[in-house]
Amino acid sequence: MRAVSISIHGGVEVLQSGEHPIPEPLADQVRIKVAWSALNHLDLWVRQGVPGHTFPLPLIPGCDFSGVVDAVGEQVSSWLLGDRVTVAPGFACYACEKCKAGKHNLCRDYGIYGETCDGGNAEYAVVDAKNLLAVPDGFPLDVAAAFPLTYLTAWHMLVSRCSLQEGDKVLVHAAGSGVSVAAVQIAKHWGADVMVTAGSDAKVNKGLENGADFGVNYQTKDWEKEARSWTKKRGLDIIVDHVGADTLPKGLRQLAKGGRIVTCGVTSGAEMELNMAPLFFKSLSVLGSTMGSLQDMHTVADLVFSGQLTPIIDSRYDFADIALAHQRMGERQAFGKLLLQVNPAVE
Numbered sequence: 001m002r003a004v005s006i007s008i009h010g011g012v013e014v015l016q017s018g019e020h021p022i023p024e025p026l027a028d029q030v031r032i033k034v035a036w037s038a039l040n041h042l043d044l045w046v047r048q049g050v051p052g053h054t055f056p057l058p059l060i061p062g063c064d065f066s067g068v069v070d071a072v073g074e075q076v077s078s079w080l081l082g083d084r085v086t087v088a089p090g091f092a093c094y095a096c097e098k099c100k101a102g103k104h105n106l107c108r109d110y111g112i113y114g115e116t117c118d119g120g121n122a123e124y125a126v127v128d129a130k131n132l133l134a135v136p137d138g139f140p141l142d143v144a145a146a147f148p149l150t151y152l153t154a155w156h157m158l159v160s161r162c163s164l165q166e167g168d169k170v171l172v173h174a175a176g177s178g179v180s181v182a183a184v185q186i187a188k189h190w191g192a193d194v195m196v197t198a199g200s201d202a203k204v205n206k207g208l209e210n211g212a213d214f215g216v217n218y219q220t221k222d223w224e225k226e227a228r229s230w231t232k233k234r235g236l237d238i239i240v241d242h243v244g245a246d247t248l249p250k251g252l253r254q255l256a257k258g259g260r261i262v263t264c265g266v267t268s269g270a271e272m273e274l275n276m277a278p279l280f281f282k283s284l285s286v287l288g289s290t291m292g293s294l295q296d297m298h299t300v301a302d303l304v305f306s307g308q309l310t311p312i313i314d315s316r317y318d319f320a321d322i323a324l325a326h327q328r329m330g331e332r333q334a335f336g337k338l339l340l341q342v343n344p345a346v347e
């Protein structure tokens with residue numbers, strides 16, 4: 001089969017396209033004939049490498065992918081060949097205390113396809129049967145590949161970590177990123193008021209089209225000042241931050257009493273100075289978040305498949321042009337998801 005793999009970390013030139021053996025599913029696994037694979041920032045980290053973290057190279061990246069069931073392991077009875085599916089990207093042991101409590105992302109054995117083991121940048125991929133999400137008839141497989149990782153991440157950040165409530169004032173940074181697009185839609189779905197920041201007027205406008213109530217171009221305006229006037233000096237209840245050093249310390253001083261900042265990434269830098277005084281006198285929380293539970297994944301999938309949450313697709317690429325897609329994601333030009341069409345014959 002044709003697949004893209006990484007043997008060493010580096011620029012887009014380390015994405016190697018080549019022939020690989022078709023993988024065989026274990027007893028409780030299925031093989032998927034991949035139709036579409038979506039890019040995530042995680043794919044850039046996997047490609048570039050992360051200091052202090054070891055990836056199991058060589059590795060086929062790709063944590064979001066959709067397709068049809070192509071083969072099933074001998075213990076799998078709930079899926080049939082040809083079933084249209086997309087994949088929950090995270091897997092766990094399902095036996096430890098955390099797993100039994102439904103906190104799969106806290107499992108010590110938690111892993112992600114395309115990061116911990118081979119993923120979906122290939123014509124065929126093998127996953128645990130538990131990870132399959134049935135795609136309804138008529139629902140396009142490109143959109144089905146475009147939501148699992150980011151919508152699960154955003155859902156866990158807002159709902160599980162921050163206890164999002166109707167009427168909350170929510171700020172979402174970097175409106176065009178996949179997680180931010182999802183966070184805006186989820187916050188609106190819960191009846192929150194949403195403000196976004198972005199680095200251009202065009203992205204701010206797209207953020208408003210995505211449902212945000214208010215948007216600020218941080219290149220031309222002081223988003224802190226704008227947030228203060230938007231909340232009538234009350235402060236923000238929740239800030240969704242994956243920018244880090246450039247935004248998180250400022251965000252801390254824009255929270256209302258009881259406010260929460262939740263982070264799932266630090267694209268502008270991990271080390272920063274924080275003034276901790278408001279943390280106790282305003283009862284603030286700084287929360288970390290990675291992925292979410294399988295239960296949350298099913299909840300989110302139902303909302304997407306029923307049209308209550310709608311992934312935004314920035315652009316579609318032929319599988320052979322994966323380097324161009326990585327490049328666009330790295331340049332932060334995209335608004336929404338970048339998709340790779342792995343096999344046009346799979347619909």
Ligand SMILES: [Zn+2]
Nearest residue numbers: 093096099107
């Ligand atoms: Zn576990």
